[in-house]
Amino acid sequence: MNRTALIQLIRRKQSFLCVGLDSEFSKIPTHLLNCDDPIYEFNKQIIDATIDLTIAYKPNLAFYESQGLKGWQSLEKTMQYLNRFKDDVFTIADAKRGDIGNTSRLYAQAFLDPFSDLNFDAITVAPYMGEDSVSPFLSYEDKWVILLALTSNKGAFDFQLFQNSEGKKLYQEVIEKSARWGNSGNMMYVVGATKAEMLADIRQIIPDHFLLVPGVGAQGGSLAEVAKYGLTKDCGLLVNASRSIIFASSGTDFAIKAREEAMKMQQEMKILLSRDRS
C-alpha cells in the first residue's frame, strides 16, 4: 500500500488505530481451544469485530514462533485472511529483524515479497546493524520499513539515549541518518507513546514521516499526548494497542469487548483528526 492510499484509508475510517495481534496461546479464550487452529480463529474473530474501526493489524512474530510450526501456520492463515481486504487494511509484521545485507534480503523476501505466503505491507526493523541491514527491505514497491527509533519499554533508556559530544542522542542519529536511506513513502519509525514528550523533537527531524506508536493502553501511554505532539496534516501516526483490545475479555464475549475497546479509541481519534492542522 502506498502513502496516498494509506492516508485515504485513515480519512475514510476516521481512525489511525493499529491492532496488535499479540495472540499469545495461553491467553486465547478457552472456548476456542477445540478449534483446529485456535490462534487463527481468535485472530479472525478479532479482525471481523474491529476492521471498520482499524486501519492496520500488526501480528508480533514472537507469539507465532513460540508455537513452532503450528504458530507459523496460524500466521500464514491470518495473513491470507487479511490479504482479502487488501485496500482496506495495512499489515505490519512486527518482527524487529535486521542482519547483514545478504541475510536481510531473505527476511525481506519472507515478509514483504508479493509472491510470499505472508505478503505484509510493512515490517519493523532494528537499526543496530546499519544501512545494509535495512536497505534490502526497501527494495519492494509500496512496501515499508518501520525502523525502531525510541521504543516504549524501560530498556529504551539503556542505549537509545546514549549521546554524543554535541548532545545528539542515538535515536536522533538513527532517525537522521536512516531518513536518507528511504523517504516518507517507504519508511516509518517506532516511537513509544510512553515517550510522547520527545515527539516534538522527532517532528523537527522528520515532519512528514509516519510514526508507529506502541505503548498506548497496557503500557500506559496517552493518546491525547501522542496526538498533541505527533499528528500532522496527513495524520502521520499509526497508534497501536494490543493486549488492551484483544484480551479485553477472556470469555465468549472477547470479540464484542475488543470491539468496544477499539471503538473507544477510534471515537477519540475521530475527534483528534477533525481538528484543523493546516
Place this chain on the structure above:
Amino acid sequence: MNRTALIQLIRRKQSFLCVGLDSEFSKIPTHLLNCDDPIYEFNKQIIDATIDLTIAYKPNLAFYESQGLKGWQSLEKTMQYLNRFKDDVFTIADAKRGDIGNTSRLYAQAFLDPFSDLNFDAITVAPYMGEDSVSPFLSYEDKWVILLALTSNKGAFDFQLFQNSEGKKLYQEVIEKSARWGNSGNMMYVVGATKAEMLADIRQIIPDHFLLVPGVGAQGGSLAEVAKYGLTKDCGLLVNASRSIIFASSGTDFAIKAREEAMKMQQEMKILLSRDRS
C-alpha cells in the same frame, strides 16, 4: 551446554569452528532438489561431513523463514538431528531477536526452551531495546545470549561507533552495560572478524567472555588476526564460517569440499590453540 562443557568440547576437538548453516534454497546443489526436504538433507550431509571438526552449528533464521512453513520444518528437523549429538555440539539460533520483555519471553521460549521443538543452546540478540529485551533469554539454565556488539558488515559503522563525549563508542557501552545483566557463563558477544584490531580493546572490557566471530571466509576476515587479539586461556572464541564452507562446491561433492574447507580451518585452529596463553 554450560561453559565448562563448552571449553572441554573445544579442547577435545582442537577446534573453535562454528559452521553457519545459511542454507539458502537457491544455492542447494541441484541433485538434492528431488529429496522430500532438500534443505534438511543438505544440512544433514554438511553436519555428517564436518561434526568432528566443528564445535558449533549456527542456522541463520532468515534462510528458513524465507521458505515459509517448509523452511520452518527444515529448521525443526535440523535441530532434532543436531540435538542427538547433545554433548558433542553447541547450537546457535542466529535470529538477532529482541523485543519488549513480555515479547522477548516468547522468543526465548521458541528458541531456548528445553521442551520446545528447537531447543538451541544459544540465540543471537540485538541490543537496541536494552535490558528488558535481553534478560528473558537469560532465564534458561545452561543457555546463552549472544549479543550483537560490533558486527562484520559495512553498516556497523553507521551507529555502533557513535561516540559519547568521553570517547566511548556505542558498542563499548553495549558490552559494558550488558555484561552486568549476565555473566561469562551465559553471555557471549558478536564481534566481526573484519574489525579484528578492535578485539584488543574489547578484551579490556570482557577478558573472559566468549566471542562469536563472523566474517572469516566470504567476508574477508583473517583467523590469525582474530586469534592474536581475541584468544584467551579458555579459548574464548567461536569463529564462524558459513558460505566458504557450506557452498565450497555446488556439485555432488559439496559435502567433501565442505569437509576440506572445515579441515583447513580446524588445522589452523589446532596450531593456534597449542600456543601457551597462561
